Amino acid sequence: MNCCGLLTPGKEPVPLKSIKVELEVRDHVATVVSTLLYENKEDKPIEAVFVFPLPGDAAVCHFSAVIGQTQIVAEVKEKQQAREEYDDALSSGQQAFLLEESDQSPDIFSLSVGSLPQGESASIRLEYVTELAVQADDGLRFCLPAVLNPRYQPQGSEGASVQVTSVPASLVPYSLSFSARVSCPRPISKVESSSSLDPLQYLNAEKTQATVKLAAGHKFDRDVELLIYYTDAHQPTAVVESGQASAKPGTLMGDPVVMVSLYPEFPQSVMSSVASCGEFIFLLDRSGSMDCPINNSNQQETRIASARDTLLLLLKSLPMGCYFNIYSFGSSYEHIFPKSVEYSETTMEEALKKVEQMAADLGGTEILEPLKHIYSQPCILNQPRQLFVFTDGEVWNTKEILQLVTRNSGSHRCFSFGIGEGASTALINGLAKNGGGHAQFISGADRMQPKVMQSLRFSLQPAVVDISVMWDLPKGVSATVLSPPITAIFQGQRSLVYAQLTGQSSEAAEGCVKVKYNLAGHPSQSQVNFSLKPAEDTGLTVHRLGARSLIRSLEVEQKDGEKVDEGLRKKVVELSVQSGVSSAYTAFIAVNKSNKETIQGPLVRRNVPAPRMMSAPVPQRFHECYLYGPPEPEFGEMMDDADMYLSSDADLAAALEKTSEEVEKPKPASSSRTTSFFSNFKKKVRAFLKPRETSLKTDDADCHHSSKLNETGLPERPPRDPLLQLVSLQKASGCWLLDAALAAALGKTSEEVEKPKPASVNQEVWATILALIWLHGFKIDAKEEWELLAMKAVSWIHAQNAPLVTECVEAGNALLGCSVQKDSLGL
Known part of the structure; x- marks a missing residue:
C-alpha cells in the first residue's frame, strides 16, 4: 500500500496533497483564498470527498478547478439541482466538482472532487470573505478553522449527520501553508498568533501595509488564529462599493452597497456603575x-x-x-x-x-x-x-x-x-x-x-434599548438595510450596518447614518458621515458580505420544525445565485465539459481526513473502556461521547499511536469485548498505556489528557491557583473573614495576620482590606478577573462606616510587603 503515497489510518490513499491559504485583510474585512492540490496516484479513477470547517459567518463567493490547462469556474445553483448535475456528470464519465454547506451547520462544508483519473492532478480554488471580530483588547481576530471535531448526534435524532472522516492532528497527511497581507488607513501596530509566525514585514514607512507568514512546520493541532492591532482602532468608518457593471441597476449586485462600522462610546458615569x-x-x-x-x-x-x-x-x-x-x-x-x-x-x-x-x-x-x-x-x-x-x-x-x-x-x-x-x-x-x-x-x-x-x-451594563438606524442621504437616493436590526450595543464593541443605495447622486455628495438608542434613561446616538464616491479596489467584497447578511437573516426566518417555506426558499436561492454567495439552499457546481474522453471504470470513493483535536485525549478512562467495550454501567453516558472520537479498533490504535496488533496483543485471553473489564483488567491496561503517558511532551500535536489518577480512577486536580484560593474565601456580601484559611492564602500565619490589626477595627474589615491589598499588590496583571468582586468588597467596607481605614492600609502594606495606595483600592 505504501506505493500509493499518503495514507489514512484505515490504509486508504489520500489524494489531497497540500492546502495553500492566502489571506488579505483590509481594515476589518478579510478575503481568504484557499488552493487545494489533489493528485490521484492510484491505478483507477477516484472521487475525493473532504468535509472541513469554515468560519460560520463567511460568505463563500468563488469556487473553481484547474485540470491541466483547463479552468472550470463553478456556478451557484439550487442545491438539489447541483447534486443531480454532479451525479449525472459522474455517471456519464465526466469530471465534476461540488461544494455545499452542511444542512445542520453553516460552518461545515463538503467538497467533492469527482472522476479524477489515474495519474491526474486537480487544483481547487475556494474563496470567501468574512468580517473580523473585535476582541476585548481591541485586536481584530481572524481564525482559519483547521480542526474539525466530530459533531455529537444523539441516537434516534432526525436528519443525516455530517459524515466526518478525521484523524489525530499529528497524523494529518497533507501540508498547510499560510500567508497574510494586511492593509489599513491607520498604522498596523502588531500581529500576534497562537501559532508560530515569521516576523511581520512592513511594506511602507507609514506601517499601513504589512505581510506575515505562518512559520514552517505548522502542526495541524490548532486553528490558525491571527490577532491584528491597529492604532486608533475605534474610528467609525464607512465604505461605499460600486455595483457590478454587468448587473441590472435596482438589484443588489447592480446598485452601490455601503458598509458602516460604528463604535458607540458610553459616558464614564454609566460605565463605572454596575x-x-x-x-x-x-x-x-x-x-x-x-x-x-x-x-x-x-x-x-x-x-x-x-x-x-x-x-x-x-x-x-x-x-x-x-x-x-x-x-x-x-x-x-x-x-x-x-x-x-x-x-x-x-x-x-x-x-x-x-x-x-x-x-x-x-x-x-x-x-x-x-x-x-x-x-x-x-x-x-x-x-x-x-x-x-x-x-x-x-x-x-x-x-x-x-x-x-x-x-x-x-x-x-x-x-x-x-x-x-x-x-x-x-x-x-x-x-x-x-x-x-x-x-x-x-x-x-x-x-x-x-x-x-x-x-x-x-x-x-444597562441594556441599550430603543435602537434605531436613521439615514440622511441626498435627494433621490434611498437606503435598503441588508443586515438584521441591531439588537445589542456594548461599550467599545463594533456595530456593522450594510445597506443597498438606490438612486443617482453626484460623486461629491455625502451621506450620514445615525444609530439612536436609549441608555440608562438617557437618549444617545452615534453617527458617521461618509462620501458617496465608491472606494477603489474593493472588488465585490462589501456586496458579498451584505448579501451574506441578508441571506442569513432570511434563513433564520424559517420556523423550526415547520415545512420549508417555499417563498422564503425561492428568495434565498435567487439572492444566492445573483450574488454568487453560498447559502443553505444552494451549492457550487462545476462540470468539465471540455474533456471529450469519458473516464472509464467504477469510481472509488476516498474520504479526505480533517484534523481533529480530540483523538487520544478522550480521557484516559475512555481509552480503558474502549479497548474491550463498555464496562460498568456508570460509563454508559461517556461511551456515547467516546464513540465520536474512536469509531473503530484501527481508529483507537491510531489515536494511541500504536498498531492494531500492538493494541490487541496485551489483551488477556479470557477477556471478551463485553467483559466487565474495568474491575478485572484495569491494572494491565494502565500498564500498557503508561509508556505512552510518560513519553508525552507539552507540544505533542494530539490533545492527550495525561493527568495522574487518584484512587477512584479519576484525574487528580492540581493545586489551586493562589488568586483563586483567595477568591474562594470571599463571602457573598463581599467581605473576607479573619481566619487561618485567609492567613494561608496570604502566605502568613494566623498570628502574623492578626497582630498588626488596629484594636478598634472590626476583624472582617481588616481581613477585607488585607485581601484587597494582596490583589492590588500581587495580582494587578489579572485585575480584569477580580475587579468586580473587589468593587463589591469596597462597597461592603463603605457600608460599614469603618474607622481607621488609612491606618489599616498602612499596616496591611507593611505586613504584606506592598506599597498600594488607599485611593487605588477605591477607599
Whole structure:
C-alpha cells in the first residue's frame, strides 16, 4: 500500500496533497483564498470527498478547478439541482466538482472532487470573505478553522449527520501553508498568533501595509488564529462599493452597497456603575470532550477545570440581590436549583460545592433540551435574564438551536464562550448574535477567566434599548438595510450596518447614518458621515458580505420544525445565485465539459481526513473502556461521547499511536469485548498505556489528557491557583473573614495576620482590606478577573462606616510587603 503515497489510518490513499491559504485583510474585512492540490496516484479513477470547517459567518463567493490547462469556474445553483448535475456528470464519465454547506451547520462544508483519473492532478480554488471580530483588547481576530471535531448526534435524532472522516492532528497527511497581507488607513501596530509566525514585514514607512507568514512546520493541532492591532482602532468608518457593471441597476449586485462600522462610546458615569439586579443563568458543557486540555501548552488544565474556576469567579462577582442558577449538560442535563434563587451566602455556598464536584461525565453534547427548559421558566420581574453558555461547541443541530434562541431573544441576553480548538463558530457567534449578547473564543494560550469576566461586565451594563438606524442621504437616493436590526450595543464593541443605495447622486455628495438608542434613561446616538464616491479596489467584497447578511437573516426566518417555506426558499436561492454567495439552499457546481474522453471504470470513493483535536485525549478512562467495550454501567453516558472520537479498533490504535496488533496483543485471553473489564483488567491496561503517558511532551500535536489518577480512577486536580484560593474565601456580601484559611492564602500565619490589626477595627474589615491589598499588590496583571468582586468588597467596607481605614492600609502594606495606595483600592 505504501506505493500509493499518503495514507489514512484505515490504509486508504489520500489524494489531497497540500492546502495553500492566502489571506488579505483590509481594515476589518478579510478575503481568504484557499488552493487545494489533489493528485490521484492510484491505478483507477477516484472521487475525493473532504468535509472541513469554515468560519460560520463567511460568505463563500468563488469556487473553481484547474485540470491541466483547463479552468472550470463553478456556478451557484439550487442545491438539489447541483447534486443531480454532479451525479449525472459522474455517471456519464465526466469530471465534476461540488461544494455545499452542511444542512445542520453553516460552518461545515463538503467538497467533492469527482472522476479524477489515474495519474491526474486537480487544483481547487475556494474563496470567501468574512468580517473580523473585535476582541476585548481591541485586536481584530481572524481564525482559519483547521480542526474539525466530530459533531455529537444523539441516537434516534432526525436528519443525516455530517459524515466526518478525521484523524489525530499529528497524523494529518497533507501540508498547510499560510500567508497574510494586511492593509489599513491607520498604522498596523502588531500581529500576534497562537501559532508560530515569521516576523511581520512592513511594506511602507507609514506601517499601513504589512505581510506575515505562518512559520514552517505548522502542526495541524490548532486553528490558525491571527490577532491584528491597529492604532486608533475605534474610528467609525464607512465604505461605499460600486455595483457590478454587468448587473441590472435596482438589484443588489447592480446598485452601490455601503458598509458602516460604528463604535458607540458610553459616558464614564454609566460605565463605572454596575447593575445590582438580574437573573444570571450559567449553562455549562459537561460532555466527555470537556476533559481535554484547554490548550497544548498546558496539558494539565482541562476545559472542565478551567470552567469550574471561571464559575467560582462569576459566583463571587455577582451583586447581592440578584438571582442565579447553574445548568450543566451532556447527553442529559442537570440544574443546581429547581428554579433561579436569590443570591446569598447560603445559595452561593451550596452552588459552589456542587460546581466543585462537576466533571466531564455527562456523555454527548445535547444543548437543545436544557435551553428549552430554561426558556420555559418564567422571567423574574425587574431581574433581566442573562444567559452564559460555555461549550466546546461540538453539536450537530446548530440551526435548530439558533432558531430556538432567536424565538426567545426578547426575554434575555445570551453570552457565549467557545472553548478549545474546533469549537463551532456558527454556534458560538450565532448564540450571541441571535441572543443580543457577546461571543468569546478561548483557544491557543488564552485564559477563559478574563474573557468571561468582560462579558459579565457587559451583562451588568444597562441594556441599550430603543435602537434605531436613521439615514440622511441626498435627494433621490434611498437606503435598503441588508443586515438584521441591531439588537445589542456594548461599550467599545463594533456595530456593522450594510445597506443597498438606490438612486443617482453626484460623486461629491455625502451621506450620514445615525444609530439612536436609549441608555440608562438617557437618549444617545452615534453617527458617521461618509462620501458617496465608491472606494477603489474593493472588488465585490462589501456586496458579498451584505448579501451574506441578508441571506442569513432570511434563513433564520424559517420556523423550526415547520415545512420549508417555499417563498422564503425561492428568495434565498435567487439572492444566492445573483450574488454568487453560498447559502443553505444552494451549492457550487462545476462540470468539465471540455474533456471529450469519458473516464472509464467504477469510481472509488476516498474520504479526505480533517484534523481533529480530540483523538487520544478522550480521557484516559475512555481509552480503558474502549479497548474491550463498555464496562460498568456508570460509563454508559461517556461511551456515547467516546464513540465520536474512536469509531473503530484501527481508529483507537491510531489515536494511541500504536498498531492494531500492538493494541490487541496485551489483551488477556479470557477477556471478551463485553467483559466487565474495568474491575478485572484495569491494572494491565494502565500498564500498557503508561509508556505512552510518560513519553508525552507539552507540544505533542494530539490533545492527550495525561493527568495522574487518584484512587477512584479519576484525574487528580492540581493545586489551586493562589488568586483563586483567595477568591474562594470571599463571602457573598463581599467581605473576607479573619481566619487561618485567609492567613494561608496570604502566605502568613494566623498570628502574623492578626497582630498588626488596629484594636478598634472590626476583624472582617481588616481581613477585607488585607485581601484587597494582596490583589492590588500581587495580582494587578489579572485585575480584569477580580475587579468586580473587589468593587463589591469596597462597597461592603463603605457600608460599614469603618474607622481607621488609612491606618489599616498602612499596616496591611507593611505586613504584606506592598506599597498600594488607599485611593487605588477605591477607599
